[in-house]
């Protein structure tokens with residue numbers, strides 16, 4: 001009988017399995033998580049393994065290659081949907097007080113909410129732009145790779161239990177109106193006024209594999225790149241840099257930063273504490 | 283996979299500040315390891331933890347930012363409302379994944395990722411607290427051959443968390459506050 005092979009330990013078996021699984025997901029379904037930050041991918045794949053009742057990542061890979069339904073569950077698990085209206089009110093206050101005065105100098109505006117989740121951030125911007133008198137000249141692009149999140153965003157319906165927190169955040173962001181002006185409550189929840197979504201283009205767009213948008217004045221991409229590794233973060237930042245007009249604005253999540261990126265030089269701090277940057281003049 | 287130069291991860295909940303005030307300021311100026319800390323705090327705009335401890339510690343203190351390289355001899359607090367994870371390339375990453383045991387940041391999330399990144403070179407410490415977060419994480423560190431320390435529940439402000447950790451990983455060292463400090467320092471002297 002042959003002796004067992006020696007195990008090489010640069011990578012653990014699990015790490016190898018995960019790489020193969022992500023490769024399979026990409027080849028089969030074109031969802032590319034290969035360069036996502038490994039630690040949280042691993043955590044979520046462990047959850048997927050448990051939920052689908054399989055013992056190993058290899059078995060999970062087998063399952064999702066042959067069962068598109070299971071694959072779609074895994075993709076949903078891998079694209080985390082945690083968001084809020086006016087999440088980090090200080091960010092929206094800074095947009096209102098520092099960025100809006102610049103935006104007012106343009107006759108027409110394009111704003112891209114990248115990784116818009118179920119639309120909380122988009123609706124926050126739409127309300128803020130209406131309050132600031134910018135709505136009529138603005139076209140919003142709201143993108144995500146999670147189709148059910150995009151569908152939810154286009155519906156604009158949220159559980160009534162979340163309204164209290166939404167209202168408080170809106171107030172803290174310097175809101176000039178009452179949030180209740182924008183929704184009606186019914187059996188299904190709070191339905192936000194569809195006029196808020198009249199000037200919005202929803203689209204399935206991946207920061208990993210898809211192309212640039214043109215001539216954006218403001219891009220808000222919050223808590224999306226924390227799920228990327230550095231290489232992928234650099235790609236996304238390149239995309240943003242190429243999509244923005246000169247002096248256009250980029251807003252990130254409150255714990256994200258350009259400090260550790262190769263593309264840092266494309267941008268200058270605009271409101272440092274709120275992670276709002278401005279595209280450098282070419 | 284296991285790389286030299288380990289790291290310390292500490293998790294604490296109810297009663298955390300007082301315990302950490304006994305441990306962290308006692309680390310010497312030359313302490314060579316990175317120290318990651320998760321304290322359960324209500325989500326707020328900015329945590330005061332890093333500021334509070336910076337004034338009292340002899341080594342550097344900071345709050346984590348996403349993709350930051352791990353720094354030796356520095357205490358890094360997880361920011362409120364984000365999980366903090368350690369990547370195998372020794373950078374920090376943050377996530378807004380669901381809370382674990384109602385907690386974000388969660389001790390389990392930090393410890394499990396740290397076990398993957400540092401293996402046997404990892405030391406995990408569970409202090410006072412009133413829930414079960416950290417028990418699975420401590421076990422993960424133990425299973426990788428890392429050092430596991432649990433505050434003696436008798437000395438803890440809230441004993442549920444150290445007790446849960448011991449139930450899940452009974453071979454952890456059970457130490458009082460001063461012994462924890464000694465043990466963290468002794469481990470790097472030898």
Ligand SMILES: C[S@@+](CC[C@H](N)C(=O)[O-])C[C@H]1O[C@@H](n2cnc3c(N)ncnc32)[C@H](O)[C@@H]1O
Nearest residue numbers: 079083115117144145146206207208222223224
């Ligand atoms: C945590 S949510 C952030 C939601 C919102 N921007 C906020 O800060 O509240 C992350 C979102 O990023 C999306 N996402 C993940 N990978 C993506 C990619 N490659 N391209 C675009 N969106 C992505 C997820 O589907 C999810 O909706």
